Amino acid sequence: MTMPGIEVVFYTGAIGLIVIGMAGVLMVKNVFRMLLALVLLEAGASLLLILSGFRETGVAPILLSGHAAGQLMNDPVPQALVLTAIVIGVGIQALALALILRIKHRYHSLDMGEIREQMEHDIAVNSGVVSPASAQSPEPGGHHHG
Amino acid sequence: MIWIVSFVVFIMLASALAVLLLPNLIAAVAASSVVSLSLAVLFALMKAPDVAMTEAAIGAGLSSLLLAMALRRLGLWQLDKEQESK
Amino acid sequence: MRNISSLLFSGGLAFLLLVLATQLPFGHTSMLLGNDILQAAPDEVGTGNIVAAVLLAYRGIDTLGELAILFTAAASVGLILGQRSNHSAKRDKTITESHFITSRASDLMMPLLIIVGFYIIFYGHLTPGGGFQGGVILAIAFFLPVLTRPGTTIDHGMITIIEGLAGAGFIMIGLWAMLYGKPFLQPFFDTFLGNGIFGSLWSAGTLPLLYLAVGLKVGAELAGLLVTISEAPAAEVERT
Numbered sequence: 001m002t003m004p005g006i007e008v009v010f011y012t013g014a015i016g017l018i019v020i021g022m023a024g025v026l027m028v029k030n031v032f033r034m035l036l037a038l039v040l041l042e043a044g045a046s047l048l049l050i051l052s053g054f055r056e057t058g059v060a061p062i063l064l065s066g067h068a069a070g071q072l073m074n075d076p077v078p079q080a081l082v083l084t085a086i087v088i089g090v091g092i093q094a095l096a097l098a099l100i101l102r103i104k105h106r107y108h109s110l111d112m113g114e115i116r117e118q119m120e121h122d123i124a125v126n127s128g129v130v131s132p133a134s135a136q137s138p139e140p141g142g143h144h145h146g
Numbered sequence: 147m148i149w150i151v152s153f154v155v156f157i158m159l160a161s162a163l164a165v166l167l168l169p170n171l172i173a174a175v176a177a178s179s180v181v182s183l184s185l186a187v188l189f190a191l192m193k194a195p196d197v198a199m200t201e202a203a204i205g206a207g208l209s210s211l212l213l214a215m216a217l218r219r220l221g222l223w224q225l226d227k228e229q230e231s232k
Numbered sequence: 233m234r235n236i237s238s239l240l241f242s243g244g245l246a247f248l249l250l251v252l253a254t255q256l257p258f259g260h261t262s263m264l265l266g267n268d269i270l271q272a273a274p275d276e277v278g279t280g281n282i283v284a285a286v287l288l289a290y291r292g293i294d295t296l297g298e299l300a301i302l303f304t305a306a307a308s309v310g311l312i313l314g315q316r317s318n319h320s321a322k323r324d325k326t327i328t329e330s331h332f333i334t335s336r337a338s339d340l341m342m343p344l345l346i347i348v349g350f351y352i353i354f355y356g357h358l359t360p361g362g363g364f365q366g367g368v369i370l371a372i373a374f375f376l377p378v379l380t381r382p383g384t385t386i387d388h389g390m391i392t393i394i395e396g397l398a399g400a401g402f403i404m405i406g407l408w409a410m411l412y413g414k415p416f417l418q419p420f421f422d423t424f425l426g427n428g429i430f431g432s433l434w435s436a437g438t439l440p441l442l443y444l445a446v447g448l449k450v451g452a453e454l455a456g457l458l459v460t461i462s463e464a465p466a467a468e469v470e471r472t
Contacts, residue, residue, distance in 0.1 A: 043205065098313050
């Protein structure tokens with residue numbers, strides 16, 4: 001076998017998308033870009049699912065006459081599942097975007113580290129561990145009543 | 147067939163890398179739209195026309211619209227300056 | 233350190249998936265469930281598009297749950313972003329006046345997009361397409377004026393009414409099937425709707441009505457999402 005079959009190309013695409021998306025979710029600092037990586041991961045998973053119902057000589061699962069005339073058809077069940085998953089995916093994406101918008105309003109940042117620091121500080125203040133006066137970055141020149 | 151599939155998969159993976167590596171977020175959104183579009187082509191080549199239509203309408207159309215609009219709301223709509231949000 | 237461990241994890245994931253992929257019989261799946269559905273669907277459901285039969289007849293409750301998830305997502309977006317942005321178009325300084333070409337083009341495109349959306353919904357049981365795809369196109373068609381003319385808005389009440397009616401209609405058709413002694417949400421023939429000839433628009437019993445309800449619901453849902461996100465208060469633009 002000198003030339004790779006078509007399945008090698010398909011699996012490379014699906015697994016490549018999943019791995020790129022997973023690496024992006026883990027490594028990227030920006031929250032918005034993390035959402036983009038999540039979308040990539042989702043796309044790779046749906047491609048892998050469709051590949052599981054693929055037949056080499058199959059045709060699309062659409063009948064033109066009343067009965068399938070002995071023709072091999074692709075599996076309709078994974079196609080229906082992926083169709084549902086794509087539509088749900090855009091709903092989840094919108095929900096994540098709404099959360100990102102709120103985070104930006106509250107913390108004025110999209111960087112994971114900064115958001116985490118400020119959020120932990122807020123939690124500490126709210127639970128009474130740290131007093132609100134000892135904020136870690138007081139404004140220079142403000143509140144200096146000698 | 148295999149050459150078309152290889153070409154589309156190459157474009158898809160290259161723009162998936164571009165989503166993570168491009169410094170400009172608008173360009174990253176556009177690259178993710180390209181990923182969805184080539185994915186729709188792959189679905190059509192795999193004889194799944196329903197999924198291809200859904201991916202083309204949702205992934206390449208509505209999702210990119212949603213992301214671009216959120217980018218504008220986030221105040222990151224900067225075409226020239228190559229700075230991410232800080 | 234974190235990057236190295238992330239790379240190691242991703243590489244391991246790739247290796248595991250590759251091992252899994254070599255075990256799968258590519259191109260010769262056994263398709264136990266799929267074959268049965270392919271055999272039975274033309275007689276039991278009567279659709280040309282088998283994917284539509286799977287979505288609405290064999291997995292109808294799954295689709296109901298999916299609509300519920302979409303509704304929950306849209307409701308949560310509205311909850312998170314709040315309703316306190318009545319003058320967002322004025323508040324957003326980055327939007328300039330609409331250009332002549334974009335506004336005229338959107339006027340020209342909108343009726344065509346609506347026709348295409350409804351065509352895809354109505355012929356979803358015969359050709360590729362259906363409620364989900366057509367619903368998305370309808371959502372984009374109704375959102376197009378908002379995109380090209382920054383001042384205009386879509387009425388939230390209208391969207392809510394369409395969404396509620398479509399969702400109630402979906403469940404009503406499901407309950408209607410129970411009146412005839414069939415399981416919940418099963419598409420059925422031989423009532424006053426008639427059986428229909430295979431391949432014609434009025435075929436497959438109540439399945440086109442179910443798909444129409446799905447299409448309107450998805451379209452209203454996604455249009456509501458788009459409007460909510462576009463009306464969100466804009467963050468201050470950083471010009472440093």
